[in-house]
Amino acid sequence: MKLAIIGSGMIVNDFLPMVSDIPGIELETIVGTDRSIAKMNDLKKTYGINEVSTNYEECLKNERVDTVYIALPNHLHFSYAKQALLNKKNVICEKPFTLKLSEMQELKELALANHVILLEAITNQYLTNYKKIKEAVGTIGDIKIIECNYSQYSSRYDAFKRGEILPAFNPKMGGGALMDINIYNIHFVTGLFGEPQKVNYLANVEKGIDTSGILSIDYGDKKVVCIGAKDSTAPIRTIIQGNEGAIIIDGATGTLDHFTVINRQNESKLVDCKVHTHRMYEEFLEFERIIREADFETMKKQLDHSEMVMAVVDKSLVTAGISLG
Ligand SMILES: NC(=O)c1ccc[n+]([C@@H]2O[C@H](COP(=O)([O-])OP(=O)(O)OC[C@H]3O[C@@H](n4cnc5c(N)ncnc54)[C@H](OP(=O)(O)O)[C@@H]3O)[C@@H](O)[C@H]2O)c1
Structure with missing residues (x-):
């Protein structure tokens, strides 16, 4: 999984020290706002992320990225996930998936139409x-x-x-x-x-x-x-x-x-x-497998749960x- 991390807040700082325990996850890019450039450069250095970016659209065109992990405030999950799916990137979206059921359902349809994986990061x-x-x-x-x-x-x-x-x-x-x-x-x-x-x-x-x-x-x-x-x-x-x-x-x-x-x-x-x-650890271990194997069956099961x-x-x-x- 060639990962772009979107956001550099609390959850990203929690996630990064663990990610090297999962073989198969390459940290390609971290994307954020101009406000966070210094913070992202520190994370890049500490965790061996390839690049820092403030341009999400450019990140979605980057062929070295196959998956985005959306770790932004809740109201941004839908629009960021939608853009990524339209650009045929797999999406791992932090909880809560979206603000409304209808938004989540739209993302599900888009993932299926674009043959990419969509998953909610919900640990339990x-x-x-x-x-x-x-x-x-x-x-x-x-x-x-x-x-x-x-x-x-x-x-x-x-x-x-x-x-x-x-x-x-x-x-x-x-x-x-x-x-x-x-x-x-x-x-x-x-x-x-x-x-x-x-x-x-x-x-x-x-x-x-x-x-x-x-x-x-x-x-x-x-x-x-x-x-x-x-x-x-x-x-x-x-x-x-x-x-x-x-x-x-x-x-x-x-x-x-x-x-x-x-x-x-x-x-x-x-x-x-x-x-x-x-x-x-266990959710990202499974996300890496689902994406590597293009396991749409498991994805659909997980999405049915998230929809409920x-x-x-x-x-x-x-x-x-x-x-x-
Ligand atoms: N799975 C878990 O256990 C867990 C735990 C905590 C949180 N979460 C979820 O993770 C998500 C993030 O939570 P958090 O606590 O990490 O939040 P946070 O500390 O407030 O961080 C949010 C990040 O989003 C960035 N951001 C804000 N507006 C943006 C925009 N318009 N474009 C691009 N980046 C933007 C912020 O950058 P700036 O600082 O530059 O604005 C910051 O890096 C939430 O959905 C939350 O529910 C999950």
């Missing part, structure tokens, strides 16, 4: 521990209640309070607790249990954006609560309750470091099948009266 769907949780769900009887709490006080919330609206809290840029943090819980839950019957998002809204909120998801025979907060703090934990036992996951649903299965007799078993310390998540997002935002973009 690729983690071995997630596959193990899927297996464990079958061992705790009928599932009744699922509770996911991903609450992490954000330093960007302090800035928001002072009146400095960074992308993660900007409704025009597709920010908010649902899009930024609760989205991991939505992926987690729908990846296990499929399409919900009903959703309702009860949000704390400040200056037009949800700084925290409770998303209830109804499956008829099981009820789910997904909490995402950037304005307050709590233990980050997920519990799946069945009539024969429970699964407890300490830590974020985007990371899934390990989990515990407890039966009704209170006997517990710790499961830790982590294959790498970095949560993004975007449908939940669309409906949830409507119930909370939040409009993004």
Whole structure:
């Protein structure tokens, strides 16, 4: 995979130290704004990226690039991904895929029409521990209640309070607790249990954006609560309750470091099948394979999942009266 990284923010700085562990990924270009040239030159030197660019269109014409990794504020995912697909580049797009379901569907059509790969970078769907949780769900009887709490006080919330609206809290840029943090819980839950019957998002809204909120998801025979907060703090934990036992996951649903299965007799078993310390390793390992093998079957499966998540997002935002973009 000959990769162009678009953006040089927090997630790119997190991703780059890990990427050399994946054979087959060549760092061709990093693309960003004039504001970030010095930062990108530092990254180029540290991680052996071939070139720095401030011209995205030129990057899309570069034949040494076959894939773009879009790591930009949420509202830019759609237009940057669309341009790349029209130029027949594979696209790995950071979560949340787009601001609206219809945008995601348009990208899917474009990828299929142009015979290129399109994938959402959502860590949990690729983690071995997630596959193990899927297996464990079958061992705790009928599932009744699922509770996911991903609450992490954000330093960007302090800035928001002072009146400095960074992308993660900007409704025009597709920010908010649902899009930024609760989205991991939505992926987690729908990846296990499929399409919900009903959703309702009860949000704390400040200056037009949800700084925290409770998303209830109804499956008829099981009820789910997904909490995402950037304005307050709590233990980050997920519990799946069945009539024969429970699964407890300490830590974020985007990371899934390990989990515990407890039966009704209170006997517990710790499961830790982590294959790498970095949560993004397994997804990029799989992205490299999917792109190398042009595995459209897997791509379609992953896109169906992302589409289901975007449908939940669309409906949830409507119930909370939040409009993004
Ligand atoms: N998968 C994960 O675990 C994970 C974790 C965190 C974030 N994310 C996702 O990754 C994305 C980026 O998040 P982040 O935290 O890295 O954001 P960030 O720190 O704010 O960085 C955003 C980057 O986008 C660049 N940018 C902004 N406007 C641009 C434009 N018009 N054209 C080109 N570049 C532009 C910024 O450059 P300037 O600084 O020059 O403006 C900066 O390099 C978001 O979608 C977020 O949801 C994923």
